Amino acid sequence: MSLASPDKLLWLMVALPIIGFYILKTRLRRRQVSTLLFWEQVFEQKRQRSLWQNLRHWVSLLLQLAFVGFLGFALADPLWNSQADRGQDLILVIDNSASMGAINPDTQQTRLEEARSKASDMASTLRNGDNIALITAGTSVRVVVGMSDFAPTVVEAIEQIKLTDGPTQVRDAVAAARRLASDPERRRIVVFTDGGVTDRDRLKAESSNDSDADQESRVAQDESTTPEDVAFDGRLDADDVRLISVGQTLDNVAITTFQVRRSTVDPIGYSLLVEVKNFSEDPVENRLTLKLNDVLADVIPLKLQAGESYRTQIDATSQAGGVLTGELKDDDALLIDNVARAILPERPEIPVHLVIGDESQSYYLNRVLESIPLVRIVDQSQIDQAKLHIFAGVVPEAIPDGPVLFVDIPADGPKQFAGADESQGTPAWRIGEAMENPIIAKQETSSPLLRHVQLQNVILAGGRDIAVNEQLGNATTLLETATGATVCVSVEREQGRILLLASDLDSSDLPLRIAFPVLMTNAMNWFFRETGEIRPALATGIAADVPWDIGPVEETTLARMIGPAGDESPVTVKDGFAKLGALSQTGVYHLTTESKNQTPIDGQEQPTEAELTEGDQESSTSASDLEAGSLGEAVAVNLTDPNESDLRVPELSDDASAPLPPASRSPWFYLVLAACGLVIAEWALFQRRVVA
Structure with a gap:
């Protein structure tokens, strides 16, 4: 045993005045009395107990000297032989990922609570000369407390650690711990985890005692890896890492996939891809309930064998959009993966203003429009409600704003572009002579308008060649005849597509083919930029770019994101995408603009700090607040990580990890306890009698 602070032994000098007080004798005062008869009897009794009286004084003296000695040596901070000259940098890594929320049925405690308890006990063993730090390894790696020699700060921070809904980042946390304490001789990393990592079975098989030759061999296998990378990577099997397993193996059933998309053919159809996996060792019976905006949509009974997955695609129809929720009935050890959500885009009604020329019946066009569930044909009195204008056999004097469909075009387009002679105008397009039975020979297969459409060898009676004025917009040829004539063109313009x-639909065989209603459905989706592509539900812990069109693409706009719990955080929107970091909670997030008037970041005046602070104070998640800004995209975030849902805990042997730091308390703790015991003993043997 050695002393960390031998200079504190000077406190033992306190024993000298104590000894002096015991040696010092008190001189008796002379007093005159009338008789000595009674005093002689008292002196006689005192002489019979004089030996015990002297012994009792010596015992009291020895107890007090021992008390001073224990306190003096405690202040000198004695060290065990295993602790001598081994100051350490102790980094505690606590896994606060989703699986750490699993509840132990015996103690009704979560794994995180057990990890916090063990970490607090270890932090309390910090001795003089040691440093300690705290890192969490949940959705993202976070250094909660940097390197410090004050353990109470770390103990208090441990109690404040909260669960996240994301996957564990233990390996990244270990790499961060190695960078935090660069001295490998002093560094000791202790990880409290349930082992919810990739290849968890390897944790109990890998040895931690890798030699220098082993590291050099590993470097030789990967030429891109340097010895510095080996020293600072996230390996859990190194000689400076100790894995402390928390929790016990539990059964669990989880939703591991939950994605929804709108149909590219059916305007109100959608497809749901769902997967449920049984992580238990026994067969289970369960029930998956599907709800759209809290309205029951479907119930699927499940019978899963041990380790079996159920994966299916569910097709359904709904014009209304909203939050599609899947929920398992069982209340197992981990509840967070029993619920999954996805955002189903709404299909709004499309009011159509249909204008038919005198010579066109457009019987087939009417029938197709009526068959599309979202289309509602409006009359002249409701023309202001129209979102789509369709002209069949007629050309208007001016092209209205918004999406427009021209069918059976009889003449050149309206003259709305100035030409060489400003008194006249150039038409938006020019139409050639009607062709006799033109056959489609070529189509633009990459266009979304022709998705699932095959029109080659189709006869378009009344077909005419179309030459679009470049001033109208960016034109794309969709259908071309064998003679090279263009009979169908799409135009991109700022005012609308x-x-x-x-083609004359009344005499053509195009309306008789199944491709025609598909073409019209594609046109509706194309006009309103409804691509039918998947709007994916995000996974916790993964950064993503969410499409969000709220302003000019070339500008960067400041917006805000409201989480499931009502907390707000700023986001930036650039190039039509909202840049989202790793989200730590499951649920539905809402993206809203900062205000009605967007404030671009690039080249624009920025709000002051006071203005931002005032705006933050006024912000809330109430309905009135959402109306103040513009409600943007809703983003669903789920836990779909099988490693987190698998609640098996690997059994780690002592040989599979680095040794624990000294867990016993320093000798000063026991010396202080002994000193307190001596005080009580001395009071019981001597001071109590004097007081009595």
Whole structure:
């Protein structure tokens, strides 16, 4: 045993005045009395107990000297032989990922609570000369307390650690711990985890005592890896890492996939891809309940064998959009993966203003429009409600704003572009002569308008060649005849998209083919930019870019994101995408603009710090607040990590990890306890009698 602070032994000098007080004798005062008869009897009794009286004084003296000695040596901070000259940098890594929320049925405690208890006990063993730090390894790695020699701060911080819903980042946390304490001789990393990592079975098989030759061999296998990378990577089997397993193996059933998308053919159809996996060792019976905006949509009974997965695609229809929720009935050890959500885009009604020329009946066009569930044909009195204008056999004096469809085009487009002679105008397009039985020879297969459509060898009676004025917009040829004539063109313009189809539907065989209603459905989706592509539900712990069109693409806009619990955080929107970091909680997030008037970041005046602070104070998640800004995208976030849902805890042997730091308390703790015991003994043997 050695002393960390031998200079504190000077406190033992306190024993000298104590000894002096015991040696010092008190001189008796002379007093005159009338008789000595009674005093002689008292002196006689005192002489019979004089030996015990002297012994009792010596015992009291020895107890007090021992008390001073214990305190003096405690202040000198004695060290065990195993602790001598081994100051250490202790980094505690606590896994606060989703699986750490699993509840132990015996203690009704979560794994995180057990990890916090063990970590607090270890932090309390910090001795003089040691440093300690705290890192969490949940959705993201976070250094909660940097390297410090004050253990109470770490103990208090441990109690404040909260669960996250994301996957564990233990390996990244270990790499961060190695960078936090660069001295390998002093560094000791202790990880409290349930082992919810990739290849968890390897944790109990890998040895931690890798030699220098082993490290050099590992480097030789990967030429891109340097010895510095080996020293600072996230390996859990190194000689400076100790894995402390928490929790016990539990059964669990989880939703591991939950994605929904709108149909590319059916305007109100959607497809749901769902997967449920049984992580138990026994067969289970369960029930998956599907709800759309809290309205029951479907119930699927499940019978899963041990380790079996159930994966299916569910097709359904709904014009309304909203939050599609899947929920398992069982209340197992981990509840967070029993619920999954996805955002189903709404299909709004499309009011159509249909204008038919005198010579066109457009019987087939009417029937197709009526068959599309979202289309509602409005009359002249409701023209202001129209979102789509369709002209069949007629050309208007001016092209209205918004999406426009021209069918059976009889003449050149309106003259709305100035030409060489400003008194006249150039038409938006020019139409050639009607062709006799033109056959489609070529189609633009990459266009979303022709998705699932095959029109080659189709006869378009009344077809005409279309030449679009470049001032109208960016034109794309969709259908071309064998003679090279263009009979169908799509135009991109700022005021709205235009589709031109130069064919007489009343005499053509196009309406008789199944491709025609599909073409019209594609046109509706194309006009309103409804691509039918998947709007994926995000996974916790993964950064993502969410499409969000709220302003000019070339500008970067500041917006805000409201989490499931009502907390707010700023986000930036650039190039039509909201940049989202790793989200730590499951649920539905809402993206809203900062205000009605967007404030671009690039090249624009920025709000002051006071203005931002005032705006933050006024913000809330109430409905009125959402109306103040513009409600943007809703983003669903789920836990779909099988490693987190698998609640098996690997059994780690002592040989599979680095040794624990000294867990016993320093000798000063026991010396202080002994000193307190001596005080009580001395009071019981001597001071209590004097007081009595």
